[in-house]
Amino acid sequence: MKIHLTELAEHRLQLQQQAAAQRQQLAMHVNTIEARIRGVDQGLLNVRNFLQRPAVLAGGAALALCMGPRRALQLLGKAMKLMLAARRMFGA
Numbered sequence: 001m002k003i004h005l006t007e008l009a010e011h012r013l014q015l016q017q018q019a020a021a022q023r024q025q026l027a028m029h030v031n032t033i034e035a036r037i038r039g040v041d042q043g044l045l046n047v048r049n050f051l052q053r054p055a056v057l058a059g060g061a062a063l064a065l066c067m068g069p070r071r072a073l074q075l076l077g078k079a080m081k082l083m084l085a086a087r088r089m090f091g092a
Contacts, residue, residue: 047090048090051083051086051087
């Protein structure tokens with residue numbers, strides 16, 4: 001009976017050590033994921049702030065007009081689609 005209790009105690013200790021190691025690994029993975037999410041959030045905030053500047057839009061329009069009417073309209077169409085998608089995505 002004492003041998004059985006000793007084995008159970010050893011097994012319990014092993015399980016506790018395994019659980020502690022797994023918790024540590026999980027915490028490292030969570031920290032990595034959170035860092036990536038923070039980076040994505042910051043990038044989206046930067047894009048949103050950039051798209052809200054009228055000077056950026058006006059500069060893009062002026063550049064497009066210098067390219068010629070046909071290419072300007074093509075570029076403007078693509079830019080409008082991008083802006084609409086960005087506004088939907090950011091809820092603006």
